[in-house]
Amino acid sequence: xxxxxxxxxxxxxxxxxxxxxxxxxxxxxxxxxxxxxxxxxxxxxxxxxxxxxxxxxxxxxxxxxxxxxxxxxxxxxxxxxxxxxxxxxxxxxxxxxxxxxxxxxxxxxxxxxxxxxxxxxxxxxxxxxxxxxxxxxxxxxxxxxxxxxxxxxxxxxxxxxxxxxxxxxxxxxxxxxxxxxxxxxxxxxxxxxxxxxxxxxxxxxxxxxxxxxxxxxxxxxxxxxxxxxxxxxxxxxxxxxxxxxxxxxxxxxxxxxxxxxxxxxxxxxxxxxxxxxxxxxxxxxxxxxxxxxxxxxxxxxxxxxxxxxxxxxxxxxxxxxxxxxxxxxxxxx
Amino acid sequence: xxxxxxxxxxxxxxxxxxxxxxxxxxxxxxxxxxxxxxxxxxxxxxxxxxxxxxxxxxxxxxxxxxxxxxxxxxxxxxxxxxxxxxxxxxxxxxxxxxxxxxxxxxxxxxxxxxxxxxxxxxxxxxxxxxxxxxxxxxxxxxxxxxxxxxxxxxxxxxxxxxxxxxxxxxxxxxxxxxxxxxxxxxxxxxxxxxxxxxxxxxxxxxxxxxxxxxxxxxxxxxxxxxxxxxxxxxxxxxxxxxxxxxxxxxxx
Numbered sequence: 001x002x003x004x005x006x007x008x009x010x011x012x013x014x015x016x017x018x019x020x021x022x023x024x025x026x027x028x029x030x031x032x033x034x035x036x037x038x039x040x041x042x043x044x045x046x047x048x049x050x051x052x053x054x055x056x057x058x059x060x061x062x063x064x065x066x067x068x069x070x071x072x073x074x075x076x077x078x079x080x081x082x083x084x085x086x087x088x089x090x091x092x093x094x095x096x097x098x099x100x101x102x103x104x105x106x107x108x109x110x111x112x113x114x115x116x117x118x119x120x121x122x123x124x125x126x127x128x129x130x131x132x133x134x135x136x137x138x139x140x141x142x143x144x145x146x147x148x149x150x151x152x153x154x155x156x157x158x159x160x161x162x163x164x165x166x167x168x169x170x171x172x173x174x175x176x177x178x179x180x181x182x183x184x185x186x187x188x189x190x191x192x193x194x195x196x197x198x199x200x201x202x203x204x205x206x207x208x209x210x211x212x213x214x215x216x217x218x219x220x221x222x223x224x225x226x227x228x229x230x231x232x233x234x235x236x237x238x239x240x241x242x243x244x245x246x247x248x249x250x251x252x253x254x255x256x257x258x259x260x261x262x263x264x265x266x267x268x269x270x271x272x273x274x275x276x277x278x279x280x281x282x283x284x285x286x287x288x289x290x291x292x293x294x295x296x297x298x299x300x301x302x303x304x305x306x307x308x309x310x311x312x313x314x315x316x317x318x319x320x321x322x323x324x325x326x327x328x329x330x331x332x333x
Numbered sequence: 334x335x336x337x338x339x340x341x342x343x344x345x346x347x348x349x350x351x352x353x354x355x356x357x358x359x360x361x362x363x364x365x366x367x368x369x370x371x372x373x374x375x376x377x378x379x380x381x382x383x384x385x386x387x388x389x390x391x392x393x394x395x396x397x398x399x400x401x402x403x404x405x406x407x408x409x410x411x412x413x414x415x416x417x418x419x420x421x422x423x424x425x426x427x428x429x430x431x432x433x434x435x436x437x438x439x440x441x442x443x444x445x446x447x448x449x450x451x452x453x454x455x456x457x458x459x460x461x462x463x464x465x466x467x468x469x470x471x472x473x474x475x476x477x478x479x480x481x482x483x484x485x486x487x488x489x490x491x492x493x494x495x496x497x498x499x500x501x502x503x504x505x506x507x508x509x510x511x512x513x514x515x516x517x518x519x520x521x522x523x524x525x526x527x528x529x530x531x532x533x534x535x536x537x538x539x540x541x542x543x544x545x546x547x548x549x550x551x552x553x554x555x556x557x558x559x560x561x562x563x564x565x566x567x568x569x570x571x572x573x574x575x576x577x578x579x580x581x582x583x584x585x
Contacts, residue, residue: 226482228404
């Protein structure tokens with residue numbers, strides 16, 4: 001991958017993001033909003049302005065939420081794949097999202113449905129899963145495939161516990177089906193702002209540590225030989241992934257596959273080095289989920305699909321293709 | 334100068350190496366030899382500080398490495414590990430990461446780092462492969478990239494564990510010349526080698542290990558004359574004067 005080509009692809013992806021966000025803000029419902037109406041809504045804050053209210057309280061939080069969730073999950077997927085040394089790792093497959101979901105479910109069982117507590121409990125749920133998998137993957141003799149299968153098993157167990165709590169506790173049942181498949185129809189600033197702060201902070205940390213991530217990917221001995229305390233940084237990266245996945249799940253629900261598919265596509269476009277891969281995942285993950293959410297809202301209007309269903313329809317076949325192309329974490333191509 | 338003083342280290346409860354002491358001088362190639370499982374790799378890991386010391390100390394030019402950070406150690410010692418995979422990274426970037434311990438804030442490589450990496454790639458004949466992914470290289474070429482990465486660290490001490498694995502005979506001879514040049518530049522070069530004749534031919538000093546301990550240490554001539562190789566390997570190494578210089582062979 002030439003230096004210039006990589007830069008151009010990133011630039012074009014950034015432009016695509018602008019177009020997708022504009023489309024989501026303009027056409028994400030029955031009323032089409034012009035750029036002028038959006039600017040007017042931002043600066044006038046007139047409560048009697050219907051278009052302004054739609055923009056400020058429906059379209060804007062939803063577009064920002066879908067972009068942030070996609071950016072967070074795709075970036076977390078790319079980082080997990082490097083740190084665990086397995087291309088089939090992603091937050092939804094190895095149970096990180098399910099851990100966050102259980103955190104949210106327990107939080108709801110305690111009567112807290114949004115705000116900082118919800119984001120933090122989702123993060124703690126993700127962190128426990130990520131650390132458990134990291135510990136397991138470091139045991140000698142455990143193959144990369146076994147690590148993934150362990151994550152898949154944890155995913156099932158955690159989802160089963162969440163479902164059981166939903167059956168046993170009526171408060172938890174308030175968590176809609178949309179939360180379990182993933183979607184943005186119930187997003188609000190109260191839910192979004194704490195999670196957005198955590199996501200932006202984790203993304204800044206990860207984008208700064210691109211070289212460190214590449215060096216961790218070289219293996220512990222090589223990393224230490226060239227001056228990186230690999231164990232310490234592995235924990236930093238896993239912690240950041242838990243923040244990203246936990247925060248995204250706290251307002252988007254259990255969105256699947258974005259953390260798996262987007263990093264693979266991004267690698268094909270800009271190569272494997274983190275200085276290009278992570279910004280590419282951030283931009284393309286955000287654009288992908290925002291575009292899927294726009295499609296979910298408009299394809300069958302006036303009915304709306306939860307975006308998680310649409311993404312599963314795309315993601316399922318893509319996952320099968322990846323499984324065929326990679327076997328046990330080793331690429332044959 | 335690399336000084337190893339009464340060094341003991343191991344995994345779990347037992348010591349793999351015990352009371353190891355020797356010195357690798359600047360301007361010399363020192364090679365550790367010994368049978369499989371005698372603790373050569375463990376010794377190198379302990380010397381780099383990757384494996385905690387149970388007792389003893391390691392000093393580079395009089396400075397103990399025990400109190401140094403991982404990055405500071407990597408500025409004093411470069412280490413080519415025994416296990417070398419095929420990471421998903423290009424050759425150029427891999428060699429550039431040899432400069433990792435010199436990274437400052439904002440965590441970006443400087444022009445000087447790029448220039449050093451380019452120079453090392455030129456020296457190793459890797460320039461044309463700069464944008465080639467490591468996964469597309471043969472074992473021998475990958476080995477050269479790892480060696481180039483270690484050279485890009487520009488450290489006074491160079492440690493290499495089985496550096497000639499995967500190298501064909503021409504590449505091995507070229508490697509011998511290259512480590513000779515490193516020693517001439519004033520670096521202390523410490524190698525672990527399995528090829529006894531190659532080790533005796535290129536080294537200034539030989540350290541013989543058995544059962545986690547140093548059983549002999551000296552020049553190749555002293556080691557050959559001591560009979561330690563016969564006791565350890567059951568072979569006698571002899572030398573013969575030829576028109577091209579002294580040649581070594583096994584007398585079995």
